[in-house]
Amino acid sequence: MIIADKIKAVIFDMDGLLVNSEPCWHDAEKIVFGRVGLELTTENCLETTGKPVKDVIQYWFEKRPWVNPEFDQMEADLFAEATKAIKGTAELMPGFLNAIWLAEQKGWKIGLASASPIPMIEMVLAKFELTHRFHFYHSAELEEFNKPHPAVYLSVAKRLQVPIENCLILEDSGGGVKGAVASRAQVIAVPSPHEYDEPKFKIANLRLRSLEDLERVVG
Secondary structure, eight states: OOOGGGOSEEEEOOBTTTBOOHHHHHHHHHHHHHTTTOOOOHHHHHTTTTOOHHHHHHHHHHHSOOSSOOHHHHHHHHHHHHHHHHHHHOOBOTTHHHHHHHHHHHTOEEEEEESSOHHHHHHHHHHTTOGGGOSEEEEGGGSSSOTTSTHHHHHHHHHHTOOGGGEEEEEOSHHHHHHHHHTTSEEEEOOOGGGTTOGGGGGSSEEOSOGGGHHHHHO
8 A cells, every 4th residue: 555645755766667678688688698608588587687787697607607707797798788779679668757747746856766877877868858857866886785775765765855754666676676665665566567476576565567557546
């Protein structure tokens, strides 16, 4: 259940919530891991949805170790390939524009908390001409701990000058929801269809199939 009267700010995730970037990340993973001999399928890529890039690399190295691992270079290559794909083909998630319009109409502060680095955040916001619609955006890579730690949400709330208890966080991944709940904000999970029924989202205050349903629950 969401207590709409408490909300003074909304904090959006980016990948999979604002922009449909997951297919782009899957393509990047297939390319980069293919270079070290790992032929990943889309189903394989879904195993690490929502994880920081460093954790994705570590996950696959532990499962299928390869010779001469160069993790820093692989991380840079994954971001480069994903950035190129997102810039070229990614689209906004259904309902996002209505969600940000709704926040504006209600006078809420609007923040963005992403596990992606600042250059990728800025590229996405510029691509869709959204930069001016956010009061503050922030990367968990600039915190000591990435998601699912709550640090990035707490930093965004602080910069928005809104107590975290008066923030609504919108997340699509299990790790993101876990960190958002730990921050003590109200949390709405908007999982992808293949994950919607998974129990990891039960900790959220509410679960929606699409941002298109947001106005119904906070309007």
